[in-house]
Amino acid sequence: MTDQQYLRYRRRAEAEYAQNIADSGSMPLPEAQEKAREDYERLLPDGLATEGHRLWTVYDGDDEVGMLWLHLEQKSDGLHAFGYDFEVREDLRRKGYGRAIMQAAERVCRELGVVSVGLSVFGFNLGARALYEQMGYEVTAIKMRKRLQP
Template sequence: MALRLEPMTDEQYLRYREHAEEDYARNIVASGAMPLPEAREKARQDFQGLLPDGLATEGHRLWTAYDGDAEVGRLWLHLEQKSDGLHAFGYDFAVREELRRRGHGRAIIEAAERLCRELGVVAIGLNVFGFNTGARALYEQMGFEATAIRMIKRL
């Protein structure tokens, strides 16, 4: 696959933000963490706090993933210098829903790793919702390890 990452344009970012907060809120609800009204408010606050200046927010980089000319997904990384070197945190590794299970997710992660190595990043972290077994399996196959597990029991 000839996947490539290109910096997200302003137009792409606006489209992304239209759907990303709601998608995040639905995932929070699906995880059992909180009901929809609270999840929507959390999503709004998290996005505003993380990306107050949109694409111009310092330390954050967002890309659109392409397979040929087709947009297949997106990547959002935060870069932060720590005492042992530059770290990246993946806030969003995503493939368009209708294109999943075709190797695009793996290709986006591989592209992110190449990009991070070029930047001198020493580690990439991410968060994945517990119910998202497909993503969890892919991340484990790609060498990611669990560092914390949050659990809930519904009564």
């Protein structure tokens, strides 16, 4: 990912993350926007140069088709990866790009000696959840809530 691509990504991703938080019902949009801003500042204080984080733009030929953001962290049992963001361009979804990006990420992680890859997904994102389950990801925690008013 280039610096210019990162700036474009960051503006769009922070807004989308806030909207997803609000859509999940976790908090109202104004609080979600503040959380999104704080989370991105905390996780990527130095942008692309933030230690332990790798962000890629994914191409099919010369065409940008998506992106991937992984964090690598050494723990007592080895190197672990966490996928903070993974995206396929909206007009190209359901065409195999998501699976291909995930498989490429797994290859890179294996080459680096990563022992596990984690990720988080909003409950309403059924398409992503289905892909992750098909690829062998296991549920490690479930957060639930009940709306009391419409």
